Amino acid sequence: MSDRITWLDDLIRVQILLWDRVDARLRDAHDVTLARFQALHALAGGPARVGDLAQRMSITVGGASKLADRMVTLGLLAREPDPDDRRASRLALTGAGRDTLAAASVTYAEAVAEAVDPVLPPADRDRLHELVGRLLTRLGG
Template identity: 50%
Template sequence: MELAGLFSELVRLETELWNAADARLRADFDLPLSWFEPMQVIARVPSCRVFDIATELSITVGGTSKLVDRLVAAGHCARVANPDDRRSSVIELTPTGRRLLAKASTALEDELQSLIGAAVATSALQRFESTLLALRRAVAQAGGRSQV
């Protein structure tokens, strides 16, 4: 097996899926996928900080902070004082952000079902997910950025 070819296919698939999902969220909700992803983290992680978002998404803290600033400016989330650490803030979705995320999550699931779920059996997707997680762990252990 040529691993460079597999790598190229994974990169192309990620790009194609990202573009399709981004187009759907922008068309339906004027919400870029790059905003949707951190909103999911904020909704899922209790007392979410910029660091938590950066870690979950494998992106830089500086870039994440700027992204959160844009989400705050759009009214989708708010920075509130962290009761456990005065040096940092906690990021919370606003009521508007929660409603938008709920609607966008449904649309994204629908889009992914048509792109992925309809093309490959559930059992194969479950094996693929396990394989991807194992690969991300291996990359993390080798010194890559993955935090799985």
Template identity: 40%
Template structure:
């Protein structure tokens, strides 16, 4: 079953990336980052690293790209002068809003073959 899940995830990712590219939208990695910022704003890089299951360095680089591309803004932390918070910019909110239906349709299509019955058959095959 594990291999089936990995393949389904890979198929979904490839389908999503292709659909988003074709539509001229942000790619899945940026979508994930912007969604996490949106769901947790204002947030810190450490918060993003924790929720996205990536390193702090990886989260910091992703935020740097989002800021560079105009999708996010760094702001001073209200109580800790050494820290900053991350919020979406208006462009980031728009990019997230426009990419979401494209991404959702691509993922639905990519995993349409994967049903509860196929999951059970995959689990039985691995025993």
């Protein structure tokens, strides 16, 4: 039992440490939080409703709505009519949002590489990605 507790605790600590490191780099370089970066990345494929954004980010609809509101205010996202439901709107990247995503993606990749690459060779990174993907699939994420 305690091995599973330690394992999960370690996994959570790794996530927090990586989050803090990448978030700090994005804030310093682009004045964008990691959560905002994730929202931009989640909408890179095209406009989506708030509920879809929440699902893609694994956050609550209320959290996604508040995040979207702040990003609209910052000019990173825009609300546009939903062609499938005239009562609803969709979130879309603005030009500033696309520019921020492009620049911040480089910083994000560099921050992750600096933290992970010295510790895990490419084969281990690939295996870790595979294992995490299996867990996400099983857990519905």
